[in-house]
Amino acid sequence: MLDAELEQITRWLAQRGSRRGVLARLGGILAGAGVLPVLPIDRARASAHSNPNQTDTSQCDYWKYCSVDGMLCSCCGGSSTDCPPGTQISKVSWVGTCKNGQDGRNYLVSYTDCCGRSSCGQCNCNANVGERPAYEMGIHNDINWCVANSETSYHCTISLIVGVAD
Numbered sequence: 001m002l003d004a005e006l007e008q009i010t011r012w013l014a015q016r017g018s019r020r021g022v023l024a025r026l027g028g029i030l031a032g033a034g035v036l037p038v039l040p041i042d043r044a045r046a047s048a049h050s051n052p053n054q055t056d057t058s059q060c061d062y063w064k065y066c067s068v069d070g071m072l073c074s075c076c077g078g079s080s081t082d083c084p085p086g087t088q089i090s091k092v093s094w095v096g097t098c099k100n101g102q103d104g105r106n107y108l109v110s111y112t113d114c115c116g117r118s119s120c121g122q123c124n125c126n127a128n129v130g131e132r133p134a135y136e137m138g139i140h141n142d143i144n145w146c147v148a149n150s151e152t153s154y155h156c157t158i159s160l161i162v163g164v165a166d
């Protein structure tokens with residue numbers, strides 16, 4: 001089928017010019033087809049579509065979650081700033097810097113775990129702005145911050161603004 005169509009196109013082109021011209025036009029068509037899949041796409045616009053102002057605290061792209069690695073407490077019976085009932089706030093946490101798209105400022109955000117219940121299992125987000133691999137533990141965020149608490153089981157993570165970064 002494809003062969004027949006290609007033959008038809010080639011014949012049609014051949015009737016309208018020299019062999020060199022036909023080859024040049026065919027080459028152009030094939031080169032164009034090869035380039036199309038790698039043309040740039042505005043991915044920022046595409047992802048912003050679901051949460052245009054990054055203001056929904058139950059979505060991973062909420063601006064404060066730029067460096068969170070864990071389950072959002074806002075999906076687990078708490079909020080982005082409050083642990084769910086029956087859990088305790090972790091004694092240590094990870095701090096990242098996120099830009100608030102609304103006022104254009106950078107904020108220090110502490111990602112603090114809520115401990116004492118098994119994993120919430122909802123809204124697992126893995127954002128890593130400013131994070132480094134595990135061999136640099138001090139700047140790695142994939143850690144259970146409940147380890148310093150009496151109850152070490154991890155439930156979910158809250159995101160607290162601790163200051164302005166600029």
Ligand code: ABN
Pocket residue numbers: 069070071113141142143144145154157
């Ligand atoms: N700080 C969230 C988390 C908890 C357990 C394991 C990895 C990350």
